[in-house]
Amino acid sequence: MxxxxxxxxxxxxxxxxxxxxxxxxxxxxxxxxxxxxxxxxxxxxxxxxxxxxxxxxxxxxxxxxxxxxxxxxxxxxxxxxxxxxxxxxxxxxxxxxxxxxxxxxxxxxxxxxxxxxxxxxxxxxxxxxxxxxxxxxxxxxxxxxxxxxxxxxxxxxxxxxxxxxxxxxxxxxxxxxxxxxxxxxxxxxxxxxxxxxxxxxxxxxxxxxxxxxxxxxxxxLDTDLFRPRDRKAARGILGIPQTARVVLFVADSLEVRRKGMRFLLEALRGIRIPNLYLLTMGRGDPAPIENCLGRNLGVIEDERLMSHVYSAADIFVLPSLQDNLPNTAIESLSCGTPVLGFDVGGLPDIVRNEAVGRLVPAGDINLLREGIKKSLNGRFSREKVSAACRRLALKEFSSxxxxxxxxxxxxxxxxxxxxxxxxxxxx
Structure with missing residues (x-):
């Protein structure tokens, strides 16, 4: 031994x-x-x-x-x-x-x-x-x-x-x-x-x-803690309408240039989808967007509550211009929520195929917008996507x-x- x-x-x-x-x-x-x-x-x-x-x-x-x-x-x-x-x-x-x-x-x-x-x-x-x-x-x-x-x-x-x-x-x-x-x-x-x-x-x-x-x-990460939660219950806890189509963005500070929130906001401004909802987590306050409801949850340290935030979302968007291996992306996958981001840094090692998300060229707002629309149009099986995200997290990213x-x-x-x-x- x-x-x-x-x-x-x-x-x-x-x-x-x-x-x-x-x-x-x-x-x-x-x-x-x-x-x-x-x-x-x-x-x-x-x-x-x-x-x-x-x-x-x-x-x-x-x-x-x-x-x-x-x-x-x-x-x-x-x-x-x-x-x-x-x-x-x-x-x-x-x-x-x-x-x-x-x-x-x-x-x-x-x-x-x-x-x-x-x-x-x-x-x-x-x-x-x-x-x-x-x-x-x-x-x-x-x-x-x-x-x-x-x-x-x-x-x-x-x-x-x-x-x-x-x-x-x-x-x-x-x-x-x-x-x-x-x-x-x-x-x-x-x-x-x-x-x-x-x-x-x-x-x-x-x-x-x-x-x-x-x-x-x-x-x-602890995959027992970061696991898919019931979406209806998660939205109830967070006060999010059940009919909302939720786009999630998470960063320690929403205003850090490298994290690219400005690209997400610009992409959302060109989307006309009913019940569009931007959910953010981190320091700062994003600018309001016409035809898009939203809420910033601020800084959350309770990881169990964080798992409910990821589970409440339809898509997690990470438009970073440079990033290493963001915890937020693997947390999202572990909670069964697909990831959309720019094809930079360590993101290709996380978003390995379209079963768990999509990557687009850095700075391309049009393709980012199309990726969001595709994720929210309801034409894919959420259960299949969630299961694929979870399988990858268990295989590659467990503690x-x-x-x-x-x-x-x-x-x-x-x-x-x-x-x-x-x-x-x-x-």
């Missing part, structure tokens, strides 16, 4: 954003498989003893210096972009002393928490590290999605997301520090997990991470399947623990 693994998952938060939810779901899957897993975070929200907030507090002096540097770099930053985070943080080496007590460290979304130099220069006391990439930040000069600029392939600089024309700007300095730090890691000490084929291809092209082995392991894939990767990494480091890293 193989021994239980001692695993440390590291994420900046434990209850904010899709990455934290994905990491916690993996943690639950590892525990269910009989392993000793803990989640180490900068800021704890859950009442769960297996989630540990690091005891070391950030250095106030270092935090102030980093804040001033960021404010200077952000003077000309355009609006509409998401976070921009560098490799340096106010947390020192001792914040991560827990690594000496485990067999494997699994990094997740660690921006604003993990200081690259402090963490990756620990030397022989560092166990193998598996890094799950929830976005592009680990191999860029600071952005989390590059908006198609691809400058990270040549070292960043003159960053569009900083509004910069300076080739030696903050993005170039961050990129060079990251490369210097990770170049000094011995082989077989860092393993990368991509959530899909798109991200794997980007990682392999990255001068920062391209030399490390990459495995594809999609996110998982048990995800945990098993990670455990196999962890065991492969263990014998390869490097004994010889190249000395302390100086960025």
């Amino acid at each position: 193989k021994r239980r693994l001692r695993i440390a998952l590291v994420n900046t938060f434990d209850g904010i954003g899709g990455a934290s939810r994905a990491a916690f779901r993996l943690h639950q899957g590892l525990l269910a498989a009989g392993h000793k897993s803990r989640v180490f975070v900068k800021q704890k929200r859950r009442r769960d003893e297996s989630v540990v907030e690091v005891s070391e507090k950030e250095s106030a002096v270092r935090a102030a210096a980093l804040r001033r540097r960021k404010e200077k770099a952000f003077r000309n930053r355009p609006s509409g972009y998401e976070g921009f985070n560098e490799d340096s943080t106010p947390y020192g080496r001792s914040a991560f002393d827990f690594v000496t007590e485990v067999d494997i460290v699994n990094l997740h979304w660690v921006a604003q928490f993990l200081d690259y130099e402090s963490f990756f220069s620990r030397g022989p006391d560092m166990p193998p590290v598996v890094w799950t990439l929830h976005d592009m930040n680990p191999f860029t000069g600071g952005c989390h999605y590059d908006d198609g600029c691809m400058r990270w392939r040549q070292g960043c600089g003159a960053c569009p997301q900083l509004g910069s024309r300076n080739v030696r700007d903050l993005s170039r300095r961050v990129w060079r520090r990251k490369k210097s730090i990770l170049d000094r890691l011995p082989d077989q000490t860092l393993y990368i997990v991509a959530l899909n084929r798109w991200m794997k291809d980007l990682i392999e092209k990255s001068p920062i991470l391209g030399r490390f082995p990459v495995s594809i392991i999609p996110n998982g 048990a399947v995800q945990a098993d894939r990670y455990i196999r990767l962890f065991r492969r990494a263990l014998p390869s623990r490097a004994k010889k480091y190249r000395g302390r890293i100086h960025g």
Whole structure:
């Protein structure tokens, strides 16, 4: 019988954003498989003893210096972009002393928490590290999605997301520090997990991470919790008319440019279908649309209630311009609701055929509109579509399947623990 693994998952938060939810779901899957897993975070929200907030507090002096540097770099930053985070943080080496007590460290979304130099220069006391990439930040000069600029392939600089024309700007300095730090890691000490084929291809092209082995392991979820609910009951709970034709859009923030809500709103404006209803979930408030009722549910943290939201919808629309492997899409499938989106990022790894949804070229509002109309015209069997969505979720995206894939990767990494480091890293 193989021994239980001692695993440390590291994420900046434990209850904010899709990455934290994905990491916690993996943690639950590892525990269910009989392993000793803990989640180490900068800021704890859950009442769960297996989630540990690091005891070391950030250095106030270092935090102030980093804040001033960021404010200077952000003077000309355009609006509409998401976070921009560098490799340096106010947390020192001792914040991560827990690594000496485990067999494997699994990094997740660690921006604003993990200081690259402090963490990756620990030397022989560092166990193998598996890094799950929830976005592009680990191999860029600071952005989390590059908006198609691809400058990270040549070292960043003159960053569009900083509004910069300076080739030696903050993005170039961050990129060079990251490369210097990770170049000094011995082989077989860092393993990368991509959530899909798109991200794997980007990682392999990255001068920062391209030399490390990459495995594809999609996110998982509790398929008993996210399951098809009775649609009539779900609509009753949410106060949605039973005759409504419900289009669902979900994002942490409805106003994030990358998530593409403006494309959905434009598509809906051209649809003349009785009882059209836009249901949204997330921060913000969409603009009203003529001939379309709607309601924003705001931020929902209760995952059981979220399953009712997905079950109440006829179609879930995700018109992102860039996305990794959105939890929302696999949550929708697991609840039996098909997905319509743009053919970008990790969406093709989720919407694999027209039995579970449809993908259209990015930015094509006409084809997005036609996809919505086709989904709402009632000419397909909802039962068949729901069953196909559910089958795919059970086969590919359950927590048990995800945990098993990670455990196999962890065991492969263990014998390869490097004994010889190249000395302390100086960025």
